[in-house]
Amino acid sequence: MRKKIYQSFIELTNSLPLSKGLMTFSKSKLSKRMIPSYAKLFMIEQEEMGKNIAEYTSLHDLFIRELKIGSRQISALTESVSSPVDAVAEQFGTISEHSSIVVKNQQYSIEEMLENKELAKKYIGGQFIVLYLSPRHYHRIHSPIDGEITEQYNLGSASYPVNRWGLTYGKAPLSRNFRKVTEMVCGLNGGHAAVIKVGAMFINSIETTHVSKTLKKGEEMGYFSFGSTVVLLFEKDRFRLSPGLQVQSEVKMGEEIASVLV
Secondary structure: OHHHHHHHHHHHHOOOHHHHHHHHHHHHHHHHHHHHHHHHOOOOHHEEEEHHHHOOOOOOOOHHOOEEEOOOOOOOOOEEEEOOEEEEEEEEEEEEOOEEEOOOOOEEEEEHHHHHHHHOOOOOOOOEEEEEEOOOOOEEOOOOEEEEEEEEEOOOOOOOOOOOOHHHHHHOOOHHOOOOOOOEEEEOOOOOEEEEEEEOOOEEEEEEOOOOOEEEOOOOEEEEEOOEEEEEEEEEOOEEEEEOOOOOOOOOOOEEEEEOOO
């Protein structure tokens, strides 16, 4: 019953005019007045922001903020895979032989998430991590490995919540929401990894900032306009998740979350 009520409410409120209105407001000068209370409510770490809080011109400007140089350290180990974002590790594990993962008791098909049967085959038996970005997190996305982009495309059009309620009660948001898929081949061992950026409710804004097909670990790939989720897929026998990774643990961009098997 709770699940049906939640889904009905989201369907009623998830309208295109409302989404556009929220985006317009978040980019307006009027939204600047909300910045101090927003930063306090979500406990944003102001000491690491690239600018003084008074210098941000709108809520959107704050959402896509850059950090002070040196605020994040990219793991220096050649074989390490670093977190592409500041986030909470919602779930991680092994991709089943049927090409599926389980997140918050919901089963997701990797084939459906990627909308590419041949691409999905690479990840059967491999591993995955779901990283959730809350409104307080730094919203820029960085490359987890040194590698070359082999595929990049957009999917979906919906924008359902991807927070804990959304993942628990929503209609498979990780495979229905607007998302940008970036597949990379690792320069160290030729293994494939997919970085799936999933849009959040109301605003489907995932901007790409890199121009080259080759990315260095820690190099910026793009940003979310609002809190959202990144799903990482790793090819079997090419990568190994870090043993210290824990569900519901906070990870910082650049922190080691896996390693390349060479």
